[in-house]
Amino acid sequence: MENTLGLEIIEVVEQAAIASARWMGKGEKNTADQVAVEAMRERMNKIYMRGRIVIGEGERDEAPMLYIGEEVGICTRTDAKDFCNPDELIEIDIAVDPCEGTNLVAYGQNGSMAVLAISEKGGLFAAPDFYMKKLAAPAAARGHVDINKTPTQNLKILSECLDRAVEELVVVVMDRPRHKELIQEIRSAGARVRLISDGDVSAAICCAFAGTNIHCLMGIGAAPEGVISAAALRCLGGHFQGQLIYDPEVVKTGLIGESKEGNIARLKEMGINDPDRSYNAEELASGNTVLFAACGITPGTLMEGVRFFHGGARTQSLVISSQSQTARFVDTIHMFEPTKTLQLR
Ligand SMILES: O=C(COP(=O)(O)O)[C@@H](O)[C@H](O)[C@H](O)[C@H](O)COP(=O)(O)O
Ligand SMILES: [Mn+2]
Numbered sequence: 001m002e003n004t005l006g007l008e009i010i011e012v013v014e015q016a017a018i019a020s021a022r023w024m025g026k027g028e029k030n031t032a033d034q035v036a037v038e039a040m041r042e043r044m045n046k047i048y049m050r051g052r053i054v055i056g057e058g059e060r061d062e063a064p065m066l067y068i069g070e071e072v073g074i075c076t077r078t079d080a081k082d083f084c085n086p087d088e089l090i091e092i093d094i095a096v097d098p099c100e101g102t103n104l105v106a107y108g109q110n111g112s113m114a115v116l117a118i119s120e121k122g123g124l125f126a127a128p129d130f131y132m133k134k135l136a137a138p139a140a141a142r143g144h145v146d147i148n149k150t151p152t153q154n155l156k157i158l159s160e161c162l163d164r165a166v167e168e169l170v171v172v173v174m175d176r177p178r179h180k181e182l183i184q185e186i187r188s189a190g191a192r193v194r195l196i197s198d199g200d201v202s203a204a205i206c207c208a209f210a211g212t213n214i215h216c217l218m219g220i221g222a223a224p225e226g227v228i229s230a231a232a233l234r235c236l237g238g239h240f241q242g243q244l245i246y247d248p249e250v251v252k253t254g255l256i257g258e259s260k261e262g263n264i265a266r267l268k269e270m271g272i273n274d275p276d277r278s279y280n281a282e283e284l285a286s287g288n289t290v291l292f293a294a295c296g297i298t299p300g301t302l303m304e305g306v307r308f309f310h311g312g313a314r315t316q317s318l319v320i321s322s323q324s325q326t327a328r329f330v331d332t333i334h335m336f337e338p339t340k341t342l343q344l345r
């Protein structure tokens, strides 16, 4: 999968990031999102694959493009037999967030990216459009920290695993009213909190890399983003756990169905009978092969953002593979037209 799709998926996230970056700082989050979706879809449909979106821009009725269940790739076309032998290709499941951090792009803030994860059919948890309580931490803490323990307990475990004082730990938390007590507890335990307005996928992945000065992600964000984060953390050997949050009273912001009871019923219909179950990275991204790709839209801790120059642009992406056990940072110059100069850095 990596050999045939590795370079293709880099181009998919690069194209989405470039399209969205043109709307950076324009205050129009929907446009920044829409153009990323269109670019991602267009590039995906040039790949010789049989792809299916399992995490996308919502249900077909609400989202005209990259909706859950949408088939992508040349080999899903009705005339596919003219181009390839679809029977020879394995079916691929794809989780996408073409513009992760639409507000960040619209307001010219750091940390947005175009992102996707792929696996063979059934290899990614088809998370409902719910919220998710998340815990991400470095590989050294994998299986030691636990989402069912208190933040205080987890910080103590993390400090032992990383051989550093709790005071030397930095925990990323989304700046939301629902996290008031969580933030208080982390601070009381002695750790430091980095509040982010958006973009918890990037924060989760940062936990796996020493040098980011981010050691843990705690709190509630969106469930689809949780699966994408889990795919990356699984490939990196880091710790990730997620627990679906279905109670609007807990979430406090955002849309999450009408009622707790209604949401539990919806989960049952989807075959999720234990709504309180916590999932680890290997359960959320369970496929034999998992590939993850992200490209910075605005600058971030992991990647540079898109930089335009006369006739071109430069992008930085991160591709992570469970197959080759690699995390590749890919730096690309895109030449849209004959350029006067090519910028080395
Ligand atoms: O910040 C985020 C926004 O994602 P997007 O809509 O693709 O730009 C995500 O990283 C968060 O995980 C999540 O979507 C957010 O926590 C849910 O929104 P909110 O109700 O404001 O907390
Ligand atoms: Mn997102």
Ligand SMILES: [Mn+2]
Binding pocket: 033, 097, 098, 099, 100, 101, 102
């Ligand atoms: Mn998005």
